[in-house]
Amino acid sequence: MTATSPEQVIEEFEKRLIGSPNSSLLWIKYMSTILKLVDLATARTIAERALTTISFRQESEKLNIWLAFLNMEHLYGTPETLKGVFARSVVYCEPRTMWMQLAKMYAGSGKQEETIETYQTLVKKFGQSCKVWLAYAEYLYERDVGAARKLLAASLKVLPKRKHEKTTMKFAQLEYRTASVERGRTLFEGILANSPKRIDIWSVYLTMEENLCKKAHGSANKELLRRLFERIVHTKLSSKKAKFFFKRYLEFEKNFGSAATVDHVKDLARQYICIQRRFSEKRELFKQSALPNGIRIASVNTPGACIGAGMFIETRRNAQLPPIPGYAAARYSLEKLSFKATKNLTEQNMHARLDALVGAVQTKAHRESILYSGAVVPSHLKQLMELLNEVVTQPLVTSKDLKEMQAVIGYELDELKAKPDDLLPELAHGPAFYSTHSKQIDDTMFMDWNSIVGIPQDLQHVTVESVMKYWRTMYMPQNMIVVGAGLPHGELYNAAMDTFGKIEKMPLSDESSSDLEYVGGNQYIENEELPLVHMCVGFEGAKASSDRTYSMAILQMLMGGGSSFSAGGPGKGMYSRLYTQVLNRYHWIDSCKIFNFSYPTSGMFGIHGSALPSHSRDLAQLLLDQLHGMTLPLTSIEVERAKNQVKSAVLMGLESRLVELEDLGDQMCNLKKYVSPSEICERIDAVSAEELRRTATDVLNSKPTVVAYGPLHRMPPYDTILKWHQSLFKKT
16 A cells, blocks of 8 residues: 555545455454554444445454454453443354453453453353363463363363263363373373274374374383374274274384384284284175075175065066966065065054064065065064064965055056156066067056056956965975075074975976066057157166176266256266266256166166157157267266266165165075175276277167157157167167
8 A cells, every 4th residue: 555644545445445345354454554544433433334334244254343343442442442342243243252252352461350251251151162161271271270170070061961072172182281291191081981982082182192202202101102002903993994093103103113113013904904804704704505495595794783684585487478367466465465464463463573673674576576674683583584484474365455455556556657757667678578478558558567566457357366376386485585684694594494494395386487588679658648758768788697787887877867957966977978968958858867677687778768749859869879879988087987886876775784685685586696795896896998888889789679658749750760770880
């Protein structure tokens, strides 16, 4: 600033404030300059102007002005004017902040009586805040250690229990810095006695001792710190936390120890790694066996507070056999009737047993399997297995139950028909796999007999006799797998032997095998009432036992997709191809997503999308272009991102015992072996970008399956779409 006279200074500041009226820094400089060149009264006027000029939304800027105003009154005003400004500030600003600032002002100017009086008011008004107690303690530790120590007991009487350890730790740090190191150690040891795995407390404790060693190189301090490191590295910690402390221990020995002590730390680290590996191998050890009657048993001993056990039943049937009336509905009727009344238990008795079970149970029916499972505390394994035995071997089906189930399944089918994004991949199974055995579900819609929800005609044919025939056909020992997670295999075997060992072995029916074959085809379903046209294009995917399943999963994640109205956020796939190249680019697209199904002998990989009917032709071309785009060069960034997302999905899903049981059953059913999560991640990492391109090319080298649903007056016919596909495939 070049101005020298008060008038010039005021003029220059006023010009600058026109451009930055909300700048507290500029206002404070203005106040300070005027205070020096003019007088206190004019500076107060400027402070008042600042408070009225700065926008009410700029809370931090206003707070700065209030603090500067208080400082000015404290240094140049009278106690009365200071109290007046302070009384106004607590109305407009956060009161605790202003009270603490006032205490700091008094402390900085050496006004001990006013400081103590202010801090006492603070702890009375804001006793639930540990910051208030700690600020008071810091002040007293420099002047009256005895009074400061009394504050700890007083604070713990007022503060919430969750803040006790943090407050005690801060007092311990103050003891180290200003008073007694021994008392600080006592406080830390008291916290760790109650919370031995509080890593943050351990870290601060070690830091305080390390600082002592740096100040005074006495052997006593080094030995004490060395004992602390020994304690923490021998505590049961996660690998990440153990690595942190081993690195600190090693650094300490390099600075203050000898070659022998450095080697000692390295040996400890090696021992820890060996123990962790043995523990991991022991816990993840997969075992399988079989009961004398043919029921298979599979378990994986993964860590966790609860255990899981279930009965996985394969319900596949030969696709070449003629449809059985009521087949699909029978499977889902048994699902809906599970954990209700059985031949030995009334529904009330079943509910009583479930209430006594410390855990959760569920039944899930899929296209080719049913899983009855539960997650319970280890001591309730026997009770869970007894309940599973009742539900699986003693089902009770009545005509009244079937009527209720028909209504439920019918409602679910209506719900599915109202969600085309879910319906189309389901409809695609008809022309893709069951072209000769799909069935009309209304005037225009066809669905395969093995549908995930059944079909109305199926519901009409289902009877008590058909359900029980299905149960006798499918619920045989040869189709059953007892699965367990989180418990030793021997315990699961014994529990299964006590409950399911009494089932008699039966000859395997011809209907229990499956020979699913991808054939491809099309199905166009006209519905002028829908506001959007929905389309699905699929190709033959990988069977479950194929190594290509890893490539398919990565491609599915890389392509991604979703709705154009998604809120986004971490993990929503907003950087996937279908978001960046489709949903964020074309306004007429409502949704677009990749789907991927794998079965024991075949699979289906494809894309479905929804758009305005006027863009039906554009939608068909765009879906094909995106699928064929997978055969073009892939960037390392998108490939690695997709790999990480697949691994994250696998590992996060397996955190649930019930999901873990489902995964184990699926693997035993489809792969006839178990692939551990670590092996899955290794196989995912091993997939290259070139392998993804080869997989995409192999997928597209099959007959497409096309399903369209909605107003189809502008939808190109199947032959046209087939020609587009063949033309694009020749270019790859």
